[in-house]
Amino acid sequence: MPDRLDAPDLLQLTTHIVEQWVVPTFMVGIDGRLLAWNRACEILTGMPAAQAMGGAYRQAFFGVDRPCLAELLAQGRSAEIARLFPRHRELPGPSAGVHAECWMEMPLRGMERYLAIDASPLRDPAGQLLAVLESLHDTTEHExxxxxxxxxxxxxxxxxxxxxxxxxxxxxxxxxxxxxxxxxxxxxxxxxxxxxxxxxxxxxxxxxxxxxxxxxxxxxxxxxxxxxxxxxxxxxxxxxxxxxxxxxxxxxxxxxxxxxxxxxxxxxxxxxxxxxxxQHSGEALLITDADNRIVTANAALTRDSGYTLDEIRGRNPSLFASGLTPRENYAELWQALAEQGYWQGELWDKRKNGSVFAKWAVITAVRDPQGRVRNYIASYTDMSQRREAEARIDYLAHHDPLTGLFNRHSLEHRLEQALHTARRDATAVATVFLDIDRFKLVNDTLGHLVGDLLLSEVARRLSSTLRESDVVARLGGDEFVIALTGLSRSADAVPVVQKLHLLLSEPYHLAERVLGVTASLGVSLFPDDGQDVQALMKQADVALYHAKEMGRNNYQFFTAAMTLRATERLELEHDLRHALRLSQFELHYQPQYRLADGSLCGMEALLRWRHPVRGLVPPLAFIGVAEESGLIESLGGWVIEEACRQLAAWRACGQGPPCVAVNVSVQQLRSDKLLEHVRAALQRHGLEGEALELEVTESAAMSKPEEAIERLRALRALGLRLALDDFGTGYSSLTYLKLLPIQTLKLDRSFVHDLETNDNSAAICAATLALAHTLGYAVVGEGVETAAQQEFLRRHGCDMMQGYLLGRPMPAAHWDALWSARS
CATH class of the missing domain: 3.30.450.20 (PAS domain)
Structure with a gap:
């Protein structure tokens, strides 16, 4: 072996040594690239080496792309070291290393630990800096x-x-x-x-x-x-x-x-x-001997478990086992204690009264000078409240917060199951769309409180009348959907629909008032009218539309004669195909403001269609047709191009917002062309990536989550900001949500609208804000129309808002004139 290793050999040797160390250690090159990531780092952070080496290692400690101490030291960024690591000091000696201490969030492990960090430069024989080693010591318990x-x-x-x-x-x-x-x-x-x-x-x-x-x-x-x-x-x-x-x-x-x-x-x-x-520690503490027999426990443990100290002294802690913790978890526990002297993880235990609860356990082996285990010390934290909060959020993700009925996602899932069963058993399924007649009049004249009471009573009547096997859901507003399952024949749906129609027409006693309200119902039948969920829901919606055209307060079963609406849709699709070529589309821009200081932080570009006959058509009237007809990709591409062009024009005049947000449909997100289209639009108009924010809905992100995550990460690599739109109206798996490379959650306007009058909506808003900030996301409150809504969002830490209270969507010319006048 030569006396002096050259740089490549020195780096290779050091990498090999790092990989053998039992101390969590990694090595960063002077270009910020990760060179080594040992097994101890994988255990500490939960991030595999392959993922870390792919560039994600910065997110292993804080959940965001934040430079580590080694990277800052390697690049001589002393000011950032002082800012990001206030508790740091230079290490003595010629190495010029840095020691720092701080709390670090381990998002993949779902925990926060206090770490002592030592960053040491690696230099070649000539003193040239090659890399920086960073070793991590978990000193949480010491702190x-x-x-x-x-x-x-x-x-x-x-x-x-x-x-x-x-x-x-x-x-x-x-x-x-x-x-x-x-x-x-x-x-x-x-x-x-x-x-x-x-x-x-x-x-x-x-x-x-x-x-x-x-x-x-x-x-x-x-x-x-x-x-x-x-x-x-x-x-x-x-x-x-x-x-x-x-x-x-x-x-x-x-x-x-x-x-x-x-x-x-x-x-x-x-x-x-x-x-x-x-004894007075707030954490439940337990000490056992080397044979794992309980020696003593503190008051917190006896209080939480329901056992007295005399009842558990001398017994094995397995008396707390509920049987729900996987056996392999215990094997991992004892292996970690034997090899590392330390283990932490989740256990499901049982109290003396039989109730089962989740707890976070930290167990340490205490050894004598000869290395023999003398005792085990365990501390426990009850996770019941956290579990309850997660269960509440999961419930709200699947149910309508006002009525407690299933939401759209749950309805479609259960209707699909019902169709599968019907195909197997040769039975029928009826899909019933239901609207309360003139519900808007009730809201406008009697107020939203009475309107909410009416919706809740309708939900109660439906739930109490139908069978447990039937499905009842609220899609929003006064729109309910019912799936009558397991019908022997299609005709069996008729008496049930008749009963529902009469039931909903009975007087409503609400808030010391008696309301006479009627309902319109549209019905489609499987297998007669359609073979899948979307077709049946579409046909039921057509039938409901026909029932309303017939004067409301009736029910209609779908027939082939109800195709007029489909004809109108074809006409709309025909006009849509020519609208882009004839430049009939335009963008209106709605401002977004920071709640902290009221400053303009962005705008959302909203599509409008200036039809030669219909006038200004809002997107709600044509986006659905565009998506179904395959026009949405071309239309979405035009929106991105136009938004970039307009922002560049504003900036050329020294005006405009910091960034413009654009909505992206699920078809666009799945398209291989989106990434290149965005890149080209930014380059064409001389914009940096952060000037554009793409908004995707929950349904778009969650329809194929792995594919969506991959595409969003590619977009994020361009520097774009990413937002999850209409959060709370769809179904976001918390497992996938934390993997989405988004920076912003947009709280749906339906929750903001109801938060003054509906405790559940207020709870959803507060819980969503807390969840978002815990995951490191900023939050935009949509549809803010009142000062009370604004104050609620500000008080609960919402970052940004948009809505009619501070600005309606307006064409670019309006903003040009406004800024010119201010100048």
Whole structure:
């Protein structure tokens, strides 16, 4: 082997060494590229080396693309080190390394840990920097222990001191009170002999004896002795002094306590003090012996489990097992304790009363100097509240928050299951679309509160009348859908529909009012009218439209004669195909503002169709047809191009928002052309990626989540901002949500609209904001129309808002004129 390795060999050797280390360690090149990521890093962060080496390692610690200490040191970015790692210091010696400490979120592990970080440069024989090694030490328990120590220190009823060198550097209020001084500052930086008579009772000078006592404590670790102190007024008193050698923040120190021997009760209380730290810990604590028999437990554990200490002492902790924790988890637990002396993870346990709950367990093996296990110490945190919150969010993702009925996603899923069963059993299924007649009039005249009460009562009547096997859902507004399943023949649906129609026409007693309300129903039948969910829902919607055309307050079964609407749709599609070529489309821009300071932070580009006959057509009237006819990709491409062109034009005049948001349909997201189209539009108009934000709906992102994640990551690589639109109206798997490379969630206007009058909507808004911020997302509140809605969002930490309260969508010319006038 040569005496001096060249740079490539040195890097290769170092990489091999890093991969063998048991300490979580990785290596970053001077270009910020990850060069090594060992197994310990995988265990700590939950990120496999392959993913980390692919460039995602920066997100392993904070959930966002944030530079690590090694990368900053490798690139000499000292200012960013100071900003991102306030608790840092340069390491002594020629290596010029950096030590830092901070809390880091491990999003893939779902936890937060306090890490001590050492970043050390790797240089070639000529002193040229090649890379930086970063090693991570999990000091979470140490950090928490320091915090508990400080609380104990400050709350102790007995005098407590900290000695560094031979001087008092800290004391608690009890020490100040016992000596009769006004503040602790008068006592700090003093030698123990300065608070004592000149000589002790044995004749030895206080200075000399204090030095000797401290030396013994440092050597032996603990020393207890008698001492005479002196109060501020000069009166002496006898004390029992205990000196204990400790380490605080890496520095050697002495922990000093005094006990007034004249007050035996105080001495006895102090003797029990250390035991009460264990007993009064907020975390459930358990200690077992080497054979895993329970030695003791604190009050929090006995309270949480329902067992007394006498009932569990000497028994195996398996008495808490519920049987729901996979057996392989226990095998991993014992393997980790044997190999690493430490394990943490989720366990499902059972209380004495039989109730099952999830808890987060941290278990440590305590070994004697010979390395033999003496005890196991376990701490537990009850995760029940977190589980309940997750269950609530999951429930709201599948149900209508007002009525508790299924939402659209759940309806379609269950209707698909019903059709599968019907095909197998040769039975029929009826799909019923239901609208409350003139519901808008109820809302406008009696208010949204009465409207919500009416919707809830309709839901109650439907649920209580139908069979458990039938499906009832609310799609939004006053639109309900019912699936009558397992019908022997199609005709069996008729009496049920008749009954529902009569039931919904009965008077409603709401808010001290009696309302006479009717309903219109449209029905499609499987297998007569369609073979799949979408076809049946479409035919039922056609039948409902026909029922309303027939004067409302009736029900209609779909027939082939109801094709007029389909004809109109074809005409609309025909006009759409020519509209793009004839330049009939235009964009209107709605402003978005920061809630913190009211500043303009962006605009959403909203498509409008200026039809030569129909006039200005909103997207709701034609987007569905565009999607069904395959025109949406061309139309969406035009929107991206036009939004980029307009933003570039504004910027050329020194005006315009920081960025423009554009909606992307599910067909666009699935298209291979989207990425190149966006890249070309940005280049053509001289815009950077962050000037454009793409909004995708939950349904678009979740229809094929793996494919969507891949495409969104490619778009994100261009520098674009990505937003999840209409959040809360679809179904977002929390597993996939945290993997989406989005920066913003847009809270759907339906929740914002109802939050003043509907506790569930308010709860959804608050929960969504909390969830989004926990995952590191910004939130835009949509459809803000009142100051009360704005204040609610601001109070709950919403980042941005848009809505009629501060600005309607307006054509670009309007904004040109507005900015010119301001100039």
């Amino acid at each position: 928490r222990a320091n915090a508990r120590f400080r609380r104990l220190f400050e709350s102790s009823p007995d005098p407590v001191w900290i000695i560094e060198g031979n001087r008092f550097v800290d004391c608690n209020d009890a020490a100040v009170a016992m000596l009769g001084y006004r503040s602790r500052h008068e006592l700090l930086n003093t030698h123990p002999s300065q608070l004592s008579p000149s000589h002790q009772p044995d004749g030895e000078g206080s200075f000399e004896k204090a030095e000797r006592m401290m030396a013994i404590a440092v050597e032996q670790g603990l020393h207890r002795f008698h001492w005479v102190h002196q109060r501020a007024d000069g009166t002496p008193f006898d004390a029992e002094v205990t000196l204990a050698r400790i380490e605080l923040e890496g520095q050697a120190a002495i922990y000093c306590t005094w006990r007034d021997i004249s007050d035996r009760k105080r001495a006895e209380d102090a003797l029990r003090l250390y035991a009460t730290v264990f």
